[in-house]
Amino acid sequence: HPLWYIRAAMYLVGILHTRHHVTFSACDLILRVFKFVFENAPSDSFRGASTMPKTLITVLSALDMTDKFVVHPxxxxxxRMFDPNLGSDGFCSACEIPLFDTVASVPVANSLPLGDTAVRPVPAAKPIRVSPLQLPSHGLIEFFKRPGMFQAMNAWKTRLVVPGEMRCMQDGEVWKSIKGPDGESFFHGPSAEKEIRVGVTLSLDWCFRFGRKTSNYGPSHSSGV
Ligand SMILES: [Zn+2]
Incomplete structure (x- = not known):
């Protein structure tokens, strides 16, 4: 955004959401309050506030911080997972049940005030349940495309180490002792100096399946890499 004070508000909610797990609705509220303040400020310094985004979704999109998932029905x-381009009549042959909400695809006659009738645009049939998918290989390409990531990935090598204190994952025994395919230390061996070594951790939130919200991302994200 060309206006510095709007950029500042966008960065603020972007960081609050990604680093401190502030919810979408709370970030939307912050943006609306900022917009109100800018628009009603007595000074002319805040002109142009009408172009300020009002939702976190718009901010994340503008800052290129959106998820890069392919959503599968x-x-x-x-x-079972199906092709994202599957037609709305797709069904699971193993369970013999539809994958899409057929009610949403039925045209609905709509009465107009003058007695005419019209047919509302048919809403696209929605999958009953979806799963976002991103392969680690694709995610890493997107990750390293961002400026400064190579330096950030090696920053642990120059961190402050206090003997006897566990301050980060790199202070742990696994990081120090895990071996690569050449039998050398994966992160500390001689070949690790010549290339970027990436450690991948997997986490699963099985509670999601039983409808229990365990985090701000609970309803839509049940796993992480
Ligand atoms: Zn099935």
Whole structure:
């Protein structure tokens, strides 16, 4: 955004959300309050505030911070995953149940005030359940495309180490002792100096499946890499 004070508000909610897990609705509220303040400020310094984004989704999109997932329809019964380009009549052959909400695809006659009738635009059929997918190989390419990531990935090598204190993952025994395919230390061996070594951790939130919200991302994200 060309206006510095609007950029500052956008960065603020972007950081609050990604670093401190402030919810979408709370960030939307912050943006609306900032917009109100800018628009009603007595000074002319805040002109142009009408172009300020009002939702976190718009901010994340403008800052290129959105998820890079491919969303696949899945069977709500057996959780088989299907092609994202599957037609709205797709169904799970194993369970013999539809994958899309057929009610949403039925045209609805709509009465107009003058007695005429019109047909509302048919809403696209939505999958009953979906699963976002991103392969680690693709995610890493996107990750390293961002400026400064190579330096950031090696920053642990020059961090402050206090003997006897565990301050980060790199102070742990696994990081120090895990071996690569050449039998040398994966992160500390001679070949590790010549290339970027990436450690991948997996986490699963099985509670999501039972409808329990365990984090701000609970309803839509149940796993992480
Ligand atoms: Zn199924």
């Amino acid at each position: 899945i069977c709500y019964n057996c959780h």
